[in-house]
Amino acid sequence: MMPDMKILKEIQEWDKQIYTLEEEKNTIPEQIEAINCFIVEQKNVLTNLQDELKKLQLKQKGKEVELAGKEENVRKYDAQLSQVKTNKEYKSLQDEIASLKADNSLLEEQIIQFMDDVQAVQKKLEEQKKKFQTTEIEQHQKVKTFEEKAKAIEGQSEVLTKQRNEKIKQVDPEIASVYDRIVVKKRGVALVEVTGEVCNECQMTIRPQIINEIKMKEKVVFCENCSRILYCE
Ligand SMILES: [Zn+2]
Numbered sequence: 675m676m677p678d679m680k681i682l683k684e685i686q687e688w689d690k691q692i693y694t695l696e697e698e699k700n701t702i703p704e705q706i707e708a709i710n711c712f713i714v715e716q717k718n719v720l721t722n723l724q725d726e727l728k729k730l731q732l733k734q735k736g737k738e739v740e741l742a743g744k745e746e747n748v749r750k751y752d753a754q755l756s757q758v759k760t761n762k763e764y765k766s767l768q769d770e771i772a773s774l775k776a777d778n779s780l781l782e783e784q785i786i787q788f789m790d791d792v793q794a795v796q797k798k799l800e801e802q803k804k805k806f807q808t809t810e811i812e813q814h815q816k817v818k819t820f821e822e823k824a825k826a827i828e829g830q831s832e833v834l835t836k837q838r839n840e841k842i843k844q845v846d847p848e849i850a851s852v853y854d855r856i857v858v859k860k861r862g863v864a865l866v867e868v869t870g871e872v873c874n875e876c877q878m879t880i881r882p883q884i885i886n887e888i889k890m891k892e893k894v895v896f897c898e899n900c901s902r903i904l905y906c907e
Contacts, residue, residue, distance in 0.1 A: 686865040693862025734788035876900035
């Protein structure tokens with residue numbers, strides 16, 4: 675192995691780690707976004723229940739007002755009964771009162787139904803409130819963990835990058851620049867061992883002439899398929 679290759683082999687291990695770390699870090703924003711979406715969804719469930727409750731309470735109130743008005747009319751007509759002069763008027767008032775009372779019992783049924791509905795939604799709302807409180811705390815904790823992980827990865831990556839940048843100074847600048855170009859282009863793998871006459875990265879069979887060139891250790895040799903730098907132990 676060329677002496678430069680020995681150093682590059684060491685650097686290559688660090689570069690692999692750096693790129694693996696970077697890929698891991700790149701998935702974090704998406705995961706945080708998913709958590710934030712989940713929190714918003716849960717919050718929306720809560721808001722929708724609050725709206726539903728308000729609407730039901732308003733409807734109930736409306737019916738109660740209507741009932742109160744009609745009950746007032748029943749009392750009014752009841753009072754008028756003693757003052758009417760003709761049977762016809764009397765009968766007419768009695769009919770009116772009966773009709774109002776029928777309306778009122780229907781209204782009462784509706785109000786009872788609304789009360790049941792309100793109670794059911796209130797129960798759901800309380801449950802959702804509790805669920806949301808717990809969810810929010812849990813999910814924020816998850817986000818915090820991801821943020822800390824991203825920071826830790828950044829730290830590790832920085833240390834490794836500094837280390838490899840220092841080490842690569844020991845490599846012939848021309849070879850180092852070729853290596854650096856490939857490592858960026860190939861997302862972390864620029865140097866590949868040939869074992870069993872095969873490039874370990876792209877699995878292409880290496881021609882005997884190329885293998886000879888590698889063994890001569892006189893120049894940098896590339897895989898004809900994936901363009902990475904090849905070496906043999
Ligand atoms: Zn290859």
